[in-house]
Amino acid sequence: NAGVMQNPRHLVRRRGQEARLRCSPMKGHSHVYWYRQLPEEGLKFMVYLQKENIIDESGMPKERFSAEFPKEGPSILRIQQVVRGDSAAYFCASSQGSESPLHFGNGTRLTVT
Amino acid sequence: DAKTTQPPSMDCAEGRAANLPCNHSTISGNEYVYWYRQIHSQGPQYIIHGLKNNETNEMASLIITEDRKSSTLILPHATLRDTAVYYCIVRTNFGNEKLTFGTGTRLTIIP
Numbered sequence: 001n002a003g004v005m006q007n008p009r010h011l012v013r014r015r016g017q018e019a020r021l022r023c024s025p026m027k028g029h030s031h032v033y034w035y036r037q038l039p040e041e042g043l044k045f046m047v048y049l050q051k052e053n054i055i056d057e058s059g060m061p062k063e064r065f066s067a068e069f070p071k072e073g074p075s076i077l078r079i080q081q082v083v084r085g086d087s088a089a090y091f092c093a094s095s096q097g098s099e100s101p102l103h104f105g106n107g108t109r110l111t112v113t
Numbered sequence: 114d115a116k117t118t119q120p121p122s123m124d125c126a127e128g129r130a131a132n133l134p135c136n137h138s139t140i141s142g143n144e145y146v147y148w149y150r151q152i153h154s155q156g157p158q159y160i161i162h163g164l165k166n167n168e169t170n171e172m173a174s175l176i177i178t179e180d181r182k183s184s185t186l187i188l189p190h191a192t193l194r195d196t197a198v199y200y201c202i203v204r205t206n207f208g209n210e211k212l213t214f215g216t217g218t219r220l221t222i223i224p
Contacts, residue, residue, distance in 0.1 A: 004156075033211060043157065043214040056211060091156050099206045101147065104156035 002027070004094050004105035012111045013082050021077040021108045025094030032075040033093040033102060034067060043091065049075060082112045116140065117201045122219040131188040133218050135201030138182040143205050146177060147212065148186045150197040157200065157214075160186065196222045 005024040013019050025032050034046040048056040049069035060067065064082075069075040079086055089109050093102040118136040125131040137146065147162040161168055161175045163184075168175045174187040188195055200217040204210050 035214075042216055043151075045211045045213065048211055089154075093157075093212075098210060101159045101162060102212055103159055106156045 004092055004103055006090075006092050006105035006108050008108060009106070010109045010111070012113060014113055015083060016081050019079040019082050019086070019110055019112075021079075021090050021092075021110070023075040023077070023092030023094075023105060025075070025092075026103055029094035029096050029103075031095045031097060031100075032069050033095075034075075034077050035091045035093065035104075037089045037091065037107075039088070046077075079110075082110070084112045086110060087112045116144075116203045116213075117215055119199075119201055119215065119218045121216065122221070124221050124223050125188075125191045126223050127193060128190055131191040131195065131220060131222070133186040133188075133199050133201075133220065134183065135186070136183045137201070137203050140181050140203050141205070143207070144203045145206050146175065146181075146184050147202045147204055148173070148175065149200045149202065149212075149214075150195075151200070151217075152194075152197040160199075191220075191222045193222050193224065196220060 004026055007022050030051050032049045035043045036046055037043050045059040047060045047067045052071055064080045066078045089107045091104050091107045093104040095102045145162050145164050148160040149157040151157045161170055161173050163175045163177055177184045198217040198219050200214050202212050
């Protein structure tokens, strides 16, 4: 069984560009979570989605960041007009439901130059 | 805020049992104890979780005290590949409850 798939593994963007990070959950999982890990820091929750719905976005910056999990296709984390402070590892996790463990992908490492 | 307290670092000799403690004195009756680990540059890996009974799987054992205020993760025969940061997290298993990571314990397995 394939795990949580994230792509790209590495992404380089210049300041002001847009970054799109994709996450395909494990088969049968309809819950997706996004986390961010700044260099040498802990994992911080960003957003929790179910199919076509944002359930909890309390950790998402108010500007430039958005997330979606459409009925078909992967979940997308979108960062507009990236700045150097956005450089981090972004991890996606999925679960079958709120009573199931989260399973994480290996992340997308975003570097803003 | 993380609801758990863990030592920042521990060493363990290869082949020995690694016992990682966690305090969660404010745990609620409906909160589970979860353990994850993060090996350098990889995504967090689920290890085990439990409510009040001890649990065992192919990776580890989880011992939860009777009052549920603390727990211990046991890796029975540590290998070099077990070197990682280990996170103890409390989480309700209903509703839309995310995992809140603290700073964890950096476990180093010594050859």
